[in-house]
Amino acid sequence: MDRLRAIETFLKAIDLGSFNRTASAQGITPQAVSKAVRQLERELSVQLFRRSTRKSSLTEEGRRFADKVRPGIELVNSAWQQVQSAVTEEQGTIRLTASPTLGRVFLLPLIGAFRKAYPGVMVELLLDDRYTDLIGSDIDIGFRSGFPPDAQLVVRELFRIQLLICASPAYLAEHGTPTKREQLERHQLTGARHPNTGRISPWEFQDKGELRFADLPAGFTSNDAEAETQAVVDGLGIGQLDSISAADYIRRGALVPLMLDQLNERYGVYMYYAQRTELPSRVRAFIDFVMAQTGSATACRLTAEELKTLHRRGLHAAATDRSARLRDG
Template identity: 35%
Template sequence: MDRLRAIEYFLKVADLGSFTAAAKATGVPASSISRRIQELEAELGTTLLHRTTRNVSLTELGTVYLDEVRAAVKALDDASDLITERPASPSGLLRITSTPGYGRFSLMPALRKMRRAYPDLVVDIELTDTVYNLAQNEVDIAVRSTADLPERAVARKLTDDVFGLVASPDYLSRYGTPKVLADLKTHRTMLYRGPGRIINWQAKTKDGWVDVQTNPTFICNEGRQLIDEAIDGTGIGLLPCWSIQEELASGALVALTLEDAELSLSRSDTLGIYLLYNQPRYRLNKIKTAVDFLVAELATGDRQA
């Protein structure tokens, strides 16, 4: 039995959820794929897949086996890439995931510049708040706003995730300028909706951190929309400083400072935008090239963890 081929078929069926879909993806008859997986199961002495007339699902041991062999097969693929790729010309598919706001404002322009410099790189990027598993090689590079760095990945800090309290000149002329934390209770505010919850503002005062209760008039999970609403005078926003530099410079937004508190969306002092990758995969020319390029383009501070 060609064990590696059988494992590859097993991975494809597990990912796509059916023998028919795996057959279309591989160009191999479904009956041949099924037979190879049955031979693999016989060799292992266990059932990897539950089969019904309608669907295919993993058994408990099949799930364990999937996690183990996926990383092994990916390591073999990486070893082949390491030997065959041309060091002078990085090429191939580069899978990147990024938090949406930073991805649109900062990462996408840097990637366009990188693709012009290295036209043989194919960038597959997903802007999402979903956290992919770097250890299982679901992506090559992840860009995340976080204070909790993964233990098994290299983290290169691109910038501090500092938030600025801002409003439009029109809003301030109509509603006045807040001077202290208590003033915010009478103001219209705009909040960010994160994955699964609305993110309230946090205030660092001389007595410690407090949760800020405001009167939101607009809530959205898209940072650009919050900026546009702030410019339109909808309310006061607490926005990432890296996202509003042009608006502050042009006067479309005005930075506000409270006398008795500093505001943030997190109570962590280590919150930042980090570029994450697995150290062993850094040996691949395409990943090393992309990591080094993006850090050089985007980093205002760089640390490894």
């Protein structure tokens, strides 16, 4: 008798609750299932199932035997799978989820570099502002900005997001440059509508070391961070933007960071995944790759020195534009 196979058949019969379903799952006949169980009973000298013409039920001896052997069988199967996976390591598909802006600005460059290093791994990226249930959606790894997920997950912080008050040089040339929060109410402003709650997010200010919130009237709002950022670039108003969306525009001179004393870093970017005894090697490889490559996340953040330099440069560009308008007008 193949004792290991017989024990697996016995456990499968318990899990599926039927000799017929067990036979179908294992690709054998119901008679073969019954024979394997009888052989175990003969060797153990105990009855594992009570049998009737309609159904079979587990005996107390059968339950105790199952409790004892199941951990060992799972350990054997796990070891088998690990050895097999070593042959095809870093193969298959990884499914990721992220918000649209985070996916495009932060993840896509990482995915491109990862696939060059691991060409056998395919990547599927699902972009959605709403929180995604990893298990229910068959997702391997999630990425989110804001606060860490509170579910029973493994969560890794990647970097802090900067909230920056920004305007285009053209807007500042036409409307002037606010230097205090009280002056903002005299300007055209943009706003962010939270994609999950539908509420417009309040502006956040630092006041003597404390965080204050203010609901400021907005002439333009959007539930998409990139759309709001583009609106500010186009001169629709002043906005409080996240650095993921705004950093590249600031570096290119299309946006000017204002009121640097109001910079806020209370939000983060997080990578999260389900707690599992053994992660597939391709998933582990991607996690390690992200942690090694993220560094200071320069595409999504600006250094303090950069902000000061780009602030001065942007104000100079706005002043030059304003002088030209006055001269031509």
